[in-house]
Amino acid sequence: MTTLDLTPDELLTTTRTVRKRLDLDKPVPMELIRECIEIALQAPSGSNRQTWHWLVITDADKRAQIGEYYRRAVAEYLESSGAAGRLYADDPDRAPVQKRVGSSVAYLGERMGQVPVLVIPCLTAKSLPAGNQAGLWGSILPSAWSYMLAARARGLGTAWTTLHMQYEDEVSELLGLPEDVRQTVLIPTAYTIGTDFKPAARQPLDEVLHVDSW
Template sequence: MSSAAPFDLAETDRLLSTTRSVRRRLDLETPVPRELIEESLRLAVQAPTADNAQNWRWLVITDPEMKESLAGLFRRAWKFHKAEISTKSGRRRNSPQARKNEESAAALPEAIAKVPALILPCVVGKPPDSATIDSEWERLNAHKPADDPAHQVRMGQLRASTFYGSIFPAIWSLQLALRSRGLGSTITCMHLPFARQAAELLGIPSGVTQICMVPVAYTLGTNFRPAQRVDAGQRTFWEGWGK
């Protein structure tokens, strides 16, 4: 049996380690071909999905007027978010890296209407309410003896995890596919405080949940580097927490 890796590890690692959140280096002038977005989405939906539900939907917006309307909601939400984070204190919030991140985030509201394509990943259904699910589970099993294992079960967290866990792998696969085609992207949730208004604008049915927004554009330069991260070994435990 061959021990050779099935992929070029150097290129795979470079893709995984340099797919950054691109905000300030988005090329706002160069159109993004529709076929590149379609190719990337075809790869994205190969991602794992719980119970093979495939209940994702992808809404791509390129119309300038519609993007401007979304940008208005985005900028309004940013004002509230900026006011919220400015009230937070602490050394980490005031660190050079934190300030750099905030400056990067602040650039997106100004540019969002000019980004060539905005992709809204959605999920058919509504996010589960963990507390409600747990209460209903307990009600349905109330007749069972006190020592029945069913009383120890809590289904709420599982269903909530499944709901979001079935879309974010696909979103990340989308970003990797875009990056491999010379395109930059980022995940932003900034329009979600006005999700109802966005749904009305875009005709999104009431039973569909908007997960985030992924701005897509070519990048100004391609020399992205791995981010500064705490070494994984310092925050990885084996066989038990803290071990």
């Protein structure tokens, strides 16, 4: 196992959603994906149930079909008022960043099916609770993030994407998922073009921090 020379804080602050810098041509060894998932399985799981399952899609035809569903969903999203390129359009500080995000979303939308490996963490759930669902999704989302951290440490790039869920039933049928297995996030995985990722601009801490009360 060879990992990048990153401190824990550097790993946490430079694991980015990567779209335009995914290497679409370089194969990713399955053993490397397995290493990342092994680490992801150390994440917390409610009551230690570990009801997760991981789909790794490398078949070119299936990747292309998932990519087409994703392309359609991205096209619909980019036309919506909540699209990244439209948000904060009147804010001179945030508009340029949001415009770049919108451009990268469109880029990946056209290329998702070309990414060497697609990973979909899933969770077994016969039904979704009507009330608080934090415990349910909290038993898989930390694991998905751990996977992305492990991938970054190994020179791989990933992206946190959920737009394919507009076609959840179609993707489930394509991959043969049982009825009680639910998809969470679609994580394209590839080697990156360069590894020099930086922390992203974020709101100042004091604008979002509340101590003891709002």
